[in-house]
Amino acid sequence: MSVLEVHNLNKTFKGGLFEKDHSVLRNVSFRLPEGQTSGFVGSNGSGKTTTIKCLFDFIRPDSGQIHFFGKPLSSESKTRIGYLPERPYLYEFLTGVEFLRLHWNLCYGASLKDFYARADEALKKVDLTHVKDRRLRTYSKGMLQRVGIAQAILSRPELLILDEPMSGLDPDGRSMVKDILKQEQQRGVSLFFSSHLLLDMEELCQHLVVINRGQILYDGALKSFVNEYQSLEKAFSVLKGKEDARD
């Protein structure tokens, strides 16, 4: 079963008075297998973030269908999904624990049953227990990324969607984020994350979706993709080169 199915997604941004319309997604279709980690790879401006934003209806696609767990996005499916945007600008006036409580309340209403245990668990995973009562304004970039991940895993989601979770982090930060993702993998969570760091993809993913200039170039097992070209980097550049030459 697929946790996410995207079918023929199209999006064109309307240009201004003297600008042309800009087509960013063209018949984007892919599916994510349950319980696997899927990488979403593509160069800058290829349409990764726009696709992810379409998934959550932040950007309205012109056409196409998106199904989570076999159904269109709904409040029910949103409680089963954890999400972290590319640059997690958070409410900096809140403390770490208040920030988690806000997201808990939005998911489960006013009841705080289980909240403290779950918040402790999530904060421990991202190693932020010692700063949970400090305002987010005082957090470093890496800490903000980690508290963002804590909110994403707080509700123990079945599907985690992370947009460039390791961008802008130092090697320690990246390693910590990777460890967290591996823990979630072990828990059986389906992961979908975008990145242009191919090494991380190779390390973490079993499934791969490659996008270039708003079109899907590959959707399938990472292993068979790499086997053909020896490394993901090589495979990606060859496939991208072929596509660019065709255009």
Add this chain to the structure above:
Amino acid sequence: MIKVFTLAKTTLQEMLREKVFSIVLLIAIALIALSFLLGALSLAEQRKILADFGFLGIEIGLLGVSLFSGSYLISKEIEKQTCLLILSRPVSRSQFMMGKIFGVIALNTLLLVSLALVLGGLLGVWSDIDTLLAYLKICLSLWFESSVVLGWVICLSLVVRPVLALGGGVIVFLLGHWLGDLTFFAQKSKDEFFLLGVRFFHWVTPNLYKLNWKSAYFLDTGIPLQNFFWMLAHMTGWMILLVLLANFLFRRKDIV
């Protein structure tokens, strides 16, 4: 409703922690204090000056919150993309919008109650029930005025830049207050184009001219019940219309 309440509480918390409330409160209290000092210069008109300037202080405080918060309320969330995490939760765009609006209205209510207590104490409105009733009606009209301006500014901020939305809010406020005078001049001039323009303004701006009760005169003579109910109906209608419009605009917006 719990989600809307949670978002409203967070918005209020933001404004209280970001010192917006303290700054506006200080400015408004300074204006009331100034009116008290100005009133002291006059022997016969002390109460009149205190009431007129005091209400003006409250009005400026409430409008300041509505104009500045309203213009950046949603646009800041979109620009900084803080709304993405919220909307990825089981929260609809309408609930998000309502939460933000209620948060600012809660701040304005808090501000109004604080300032009204100070001014009411200085004016001694508690001694007479009729004066107290008139005072409460005037305060309510100020609350409605600021809420409607807030609605307008939020709607504008969803289609133009925040600074333009703020300017638009000021224009709506001024036009709303000038409607009576504009109608008078249009009728005098008998110019078709002028009359048409004023009629158009009547449709697109709330009639704040009719709510111009913030003076010692109305405090002493009272506000007829008929006018009060007209205010309730007119301003509630505008608020509902603007909230619906803001929701409609936000639902259609791409958060790029």
